[in-house]
Amino acid sequence: MPLLSEGIETRQKQRRKKRNSYALLVGPSVFLYGVFIIFPVIFSGVFGFTEWDGVGIPQFIGFDNYVSIFSDPVFLFDLRNNFLIVAISVFGQLPIGFVVAYIIYRKLVVGGKVFETVLFLPITISAVVIAILWNQIFGPSGLLTALMRLLVNDPRYVFAVFENRVFAMVPILFVILWMYTGVYMIIFIANLQSISPSVFEAAVIDGASEGQILWRIVIPAMTNILFTTSIFAISGSLKSFDLIFAMTGGGPAHYTEVVAIYMYLQTFRFYNFGYGSAVSVVIVALSLGLITLLRVSYKRIEKRFG
């Protein structure tokens, strides 16, 4: 019996030690995560139901902020712009990034490393620098505008697309596509390299065509990473801010404004902290909603290729 009780005591000691080790290793991270992520998120959630200008006591106003947000045509237009960015990210950056990665990995083009570097380069530059760069090209006193003025012999020529409510986002979408495609390309190349070369060799010996290799081997092996990159693309698109803010500031006339800029202006320029918090909650909710939708789609794709 003493042996049995000694064994129980030892196990309890070990469990305690294990618990303490967990607390020591995980505790600081949980604490910091709580302070910098969980607490502000809860704080925002609560403030979303108040009216507060940053001074004095916030006034509880129920769902009024949310009603105002969804009845503000500026917010709805900004949301439309965000969805355009989501679309260009998911249906532009990912497919192009994947195709380029596949071409480079399968050595279907000479000088793949050069393409890899050229495509990856934009992401190494600050978004603000990129914004200034493209403004120097597209702006009324920009390089391309000056060239067009010469070509069409009109000294007052400007790119009218920036002044068109429907199409003003097009140049920004182009820059976003140019800037971020390289990131996905690198992720895809890294994951393609994890597929054993012997699988490709076996497929070639068995007479598989390039299309069959892509469709039957590569895509099934990449569904997981396609899902992950889609989450990156969606969440990144919904919080788009720096590039657009530096490039157009959301103007002219809100044409290129996105929800994050709307939130910034409401919160920090007009000091509507409660309203801004509610907008941030909407952004998180939208992001989670879209990611959930993606998970459902992913499960179906997994079944198809699984």
Added chain:
Amino acid sequence: MNKLFFIVFIAFLIITAGPLFSEGSSETDDPNTLTGFHYLDQADRAAVDNFEALKARFAELHPEITIEWEYLVNEPYHNKLQTLVTSDQLPDIVFLWPGKRTGNVTGNGNIKDLSPWLEGNRDNFSVAAMAPQGQNGEIWELPEQVTSTHVMFTNDRLLEELGLSFPETMEELIEQGEVIREAGLIPIAMDNKDGWQMQSTFLSALVERTGGMEWYDRAAKGDAQFTDPEFIAALDVIKTLNDNDMFSPGINQAEYGTALTDFVNERAVYLIDGGWRTTNLTTELDDDLKPHISYNTFPDIPNQKGRSGSTAIVTGTGFGMNANLEGQKADNAWKWIWFYSGPEGSKIRKEFGSLPAYNLPADSNDPILLQKLGTFLSETPGGYVLDAVLDGEGMAVLHPQIQEMMFGNVTPEEAAATYEEWVAANDSSRK
């Protein structure tokens, strides 16, 4: 071993939590050490040199006082100022606006009224600079200058080369447009990407022309509507000029400064901007061109009710002090504020091209454009600047509406109606 784990864990929490909840390190009880928060673009060499010269002179005059400065510019300045107020960490000396731009800070008991210190010195400032800033006549900041937000800078040399002279009326100006464009030049250089430029440097002056001060006063008090014909007529002037290609091409895409560059490089005959551009023109224009630059206002418009040649005037920015300062510390803060906007600082700032609100004796050695600005301000009647008398948040409605109107998507009536709707529901003048 368990105890060791526990001690290490608690120590880590204390170390990480300590800095998070500690008081700002800049706070001190020494009355001779102050904290200052200044609106300064550290990439602007001229502005930095000017401020360094001011600091150096102040150190000579008051070696016992140390001011620990922090600098920011544009929105980050306002964001941090608001955060400092919210967290009750407002510095001892802060740079402020007289109107609604920093109204959230000045209007909530955070800033001390400077009136008691100013007694006996008010007459040394221009009358406009001493306009009350608070509801009870308080002076929250001591203005460094009086600003005219609308000047129609004119390149008389180009006008003469084109066989033109400064127009008396808007119709005459529009007729000039054809001649100017044919010469490959821009009639009126303006940039409006940010939206505030058209409102602050042009519309504000136009409203005085179309409505007169009687209507403007009523609008500022919330007794007039922005759907009134007076306001619509002012918007209509902008639309008419835009429809006649009078402004810079791509005006609503152009960054602030683009128009100045065009004017300095003689690609534009007129430049509509604020009087503060004198500093830039003083440093950037060729010396032989400076005598040919004249300071005008927009010519008369049809059915004008306001004063001919009027501009828009606003009291300038300046330093104020934290409401919590008392005794020696408050006196030291005042020493800086008085130095900056009073005779000593004004003299230094004038050397750098600013026209101070403090009445300094005229000096024929002043830069020629500064002398012209001085004459302009003393001779030109002025109305209000819209964003100084109406809530800033409403400008986020008005500015895009003006741009939409210039793109032809809304009429002046529709733009005015959208703004009026916001003002009626939200502006503090209607509450």
